[in-house]
Amino acid sequence: MDESRHPFLEGLSKHRGVPPTVAVIFGASGDLTARKLLPAIYNLGVDNLLPNEFHLIGFGRKPITDESFRDNMESAILEHSRRRIKGEIWQRVRANMTYNSSEYQDIDGYKALARKIDLLENKLGRKVQRIFYISTPPSVFEQIIESLGESGLAQANSNSPLASKVIIEKPFGRDLESANNLNNLINKVFQESQVFRIDHYLGKETVQDLLVQRFANAIFEPIWNREYIDCVQITVAEKLGVGNRGGYYDGSGALRDMVQNHTMQLVALTAMEPPLSLDPESIRDEKVKVIRSIQPLNLIGDNSDVVRAQYKEGLIDGEKARAYIDEDGIPKDSNTETYAALRLMINNWRWKGVPFYIRSGKRMALRTSEIVIRFKKPPGILFSGEKHFNVSDNTMVIHIQPNEGITLVMNSKVPGLETRMQPVKMHFSYATTFGSNTPEAYERLILDAMIGDSTLFIRGDETEASWKLLSPLLSFWEERGKEELKSYSAGSWGPSISDSLLAQKMHEWRN
Numbered sequence: 001m002d003e004s005r006h007p008f009l010e011g012l013s014k015h016r017g018v019p020p021t022v023a024v025i026f027g028a029s030g031d032l033t034a035r036k037l038l039p040a041i042y043n044l045g046v047d048n049l050l051p052n053e054f055h056l057i058g059f060g061r062k063p064i065t066d067e068s069f070r071d072n073m074e075s076a077i078l079e080h081s082r083r084r085i086k087g088e089i090w091q092r093v094r095a096n097m098t099y100n101s102s103e104y105q106d107i108d109g110y111k112a113l114a115r116k117i118d119l120l121e122n123k124l125g126r127k128v129q130r131i132f133y134i135s136t137p138p139s140v141f142e143q144i145i146e147s148l149g150e151s152g153l154a155q156a157n158s159n160s161p162l163a164s165k166v167i168i169e170k171p172f173g174r175d176l177e178s179a180n181n182l183n184n185l186i187n188k189v190f191q192e193s194q195v196f197r198i199d200h201y202l203g204k205e206t207v208q209d210l211l212v213q214r215f216a217n218a219i220f221e222p223i224w225n226r227e228y229i230d231c232v233q234i235t236v237a238e239k240l241g242v243g244n245r246g247g248y249y250d251g252s253g254a255l256r257d258m259v260q261n262h263t264m265q266l267v268a269l270t271a272m273e274p275p276l277s278l279d280p281e282s283i284r285d286e287k288v289k290v291i292r293s294i295q296p297l298n299l300i301g302d303n304s305d306v307v308r309a310q311y312k313e314g315l316i317d318g319e320k321a322r323a324y325i326d327e328d329g330i331p332k333d334s335n336t337e338t339y340a341a342l343r344l345m346i347n348n349w350r351w352k353g354v355p356f357y358i359r360s361g362k363r364m365a366l367r368t369s370e371i372v373i374r375f376k377k378p379p380g381i382l383f384s385g386e387k388h389f390n391v392s393d394n395t396m397v398i399h400i401q402p403n404e405g406i407t408l409v410m411n412s413k414v415p416g417l418e419t420r421m422q423p424v425k426m427h428f429s430y431a432t433t434f435g436s437n438t439p440e441a442y443e444r445l446i447l448d449a450m451i452g453d454s455t456l457f458i459r460g461d462e463t464e465a466s467w468k469l470l471s472p473l474l475s476f477w478e479e480r481g482k483e484e485l486k487s488y489s490a491g492s493w494g495p496s497i498s499d500s501l502l503a504q505k506m507h508e509w510r511n
C-alpha cells in the first residue's frame with residue numbers, strides 16, 4: 001500500500017470512500033448505543049463521512065417499533081452528541097433507521113434480517129457492505145456470531161470490498177481459555193480481516209498521538225530505552241464507583257475490565273518497536289511482539305509483582321462515598337478487586353531492567369489516564385554534594401484524559417544570587433492548540449471499520465498474548481480468595497502496599 005495515502009495518515013478527511021452500508025447494532029436498546037454509538041454515527045453524518053446509502057438497523061429482544069427506536073435515538077443524540085442536532089442531516093439518518101425485534105438465539109430473527117437487507121439491496125439496485133456491531137453483554141456474543149454464520153449473513157460478499165464486517169465490544173473473553181474459544185468461533189464464521197475487536201482507548205486522539213510523538217519526532221526515540229528511562233508508570237484511574245453496573249462489574253473486576261484491554265494497549269504502544277510501515281498488520285505485529293516479551297509475573301513472596309484491592313468507604317470531593325460492598329448489586333462478601341497494580345518487566349533489548357508499573361482503579365482520588373516516562377538522573381558530578389541541590393527526575397507525562405496533552409518536567413535555576421533549582425514544566429495542551437471539539441473515539445473507530453482499516457482494533461493474537469500473561473494471575477487470585485485482597489479508602493490513590501511495589505526499586509507513583 002502507498003503509505004502516503006494510508007487512512008491512518010489521512011485522518012478525518014472528507015469522503016474516505018465508505019461504500020454503501022447497512023449497519024446492524026445488536027443490543028441497540030442499550031446504554032452504549034445511546035451514549036456513544038448513535039452520537040458517533042450522527043457526527044459522522046455531520047462531517048459528511050457517511051455514504052449516501054447508509055441504513056441502520058437496531059436488533060434486540062425488546063419489542064420496539066421503528067418509530068420509537070428513532071425517537072429514542074433522537075433523544076440520545078440531543079443528550080450525548082458533541083454537536084447540536086441539525087435538522088436536515090439528522091432527518092436523513094433518522095429516515096434510514098429501522099428496528100428488528102428478536103431473541104438472540106432465534107435463527108428466524110436473523111433470516112428476517114437477511115431478507116430485509118436483500119430487499120434493501122434490490123431497492124437500491126446494488127450490493128451493500130454489512131457491518132454487524134455486537135453491543136450486547138458478552139454472554140450473548142457467541143450466540144450472535146454463530147447465528148450470523150448459520151443465517152449466511154456473515155459470509156455475504158466475503159471476497160469483495162463489500163465483505164461484511166463484525167465489530168465486537170469488550171470484554172473479549174474472561175481468561176485465556178474463553179478468549180481462545182471466542183477467537184476460534186469467530187474464525188470459523190469470519191476471516192480475520194473482517195473482524196474488528198474494539199478497545200475504544202485506541203480511538204482516542206491522545207493514544208493515536210503516541211505513535212506520532214514517538215516516531216515522527218527525532219528527539220524522543222533515541223532516549224526511549226533502558227539507557228535513559230528509569231521506569232514507566234501507566235495509570236488509568238476513575239473517581240466513579242460502579243454506578244448502576246454493579247452486577248456486571250462484580251463478575252469482572254479491575255483486571256478484566258481495565259487492565260487486560262486499555263492499560264495493556266497503552267503498554268504496547270509505549271513500548272513497541274517502530275513498525276515496518278503504518279500498515280495495520282505491521283503495527284499490530286509489533287504490539288503482539290512486545291506483549292509476548294513481558295516476563296511472567298511473580299505472584300508470591302516479597303518479589304510479588306501484583307497488588308489487588310477493593311475500596312472501603314471514604315471521601316470523594318469532601319462527600320462521603322460508600323464502600324464497594326455497600327454499592328447496589330454488590331454482594332456483601334464480594335471478593336472482586338476494584339484496584340489492580342502490576343509491575344511488568346519487558347524482556348527485550350530495549351527495555352531489559354526497566355519496570356513498567358501499571359495500575360487501574362475505581363473510586364480513586366482523581367479521574368485520570370496518563371503515561372509517565374521517568375528518565376534517569378544525570379551523572380551526579382556537578383549538582384551534588386554538600387549543597388543538596390535536589391535534582392528532580394526529568395519526567396514526560398502523556399495525559400490521555402482529561403486535559404489531554406503532554407508535560408515535560410525539567411530542572412531549572414530559580415532566579416537569584418545563589419544557585420537553587422526547581423522542577424519546571426513545559427506543557428502542550430490539545431485543547432489550546434487544536435480546540436476542544438475533536439471527534440470522539442467511537443467516531444474514528446466506526447469510520448475505520450466501515451472503510452476496513454483495522455489499525456486501531458485488536459487482532460486475535462493480541463488478545464491471546466495479553467490473556468496469556470494475565471490468566472495465571474486471575475487463577476491465583478481466585479485460589480487465594482480474600483487472602484490477596486487489600487483495601488483502600490474511596491478517594492485515595494489505592495492501598496499503601498502498591499507503594500511498596502515501587503519502593504522496592506526506589507520508585508514512587510506520580511500522584
Ligand SMILES: NC(=O)c1ccc[n+]([C@@H]2O[C@H](COP(=O)([O-])OP(=O)(O)OC[C@H]3O[C@@H](n4cnc5c(N)ncnc54)[C@H](OP(=O)(O)O)[C@@H]3O)[C@@H](O)[C@H]2O)c1
Nearest residue numbers: 027029030031032033060061062135136137138169170171
Ligand atoms: N456502556 C458503556 O459505557 C460501555 C463501555 C465500553 C464497553 N461497553 C461494552 O459494550 C457492550 C454493551 O454495553 P451496554 O452498556 O450497552 O450494555 P447493556 O445496556 O447492559 O445491554 C445492551 C443490550 O443488550 C441486551 N441485553 C442485556 N442483557 C442481556 C442478556 N443477559 N442477554 C441478552 N441480551 C441482553 C439488551 O437489549 P434487549 O433486551 O433489547 O435485547 C440491552 O439493551 C458490552 O459488551 C459492554 O461491556 C459498554
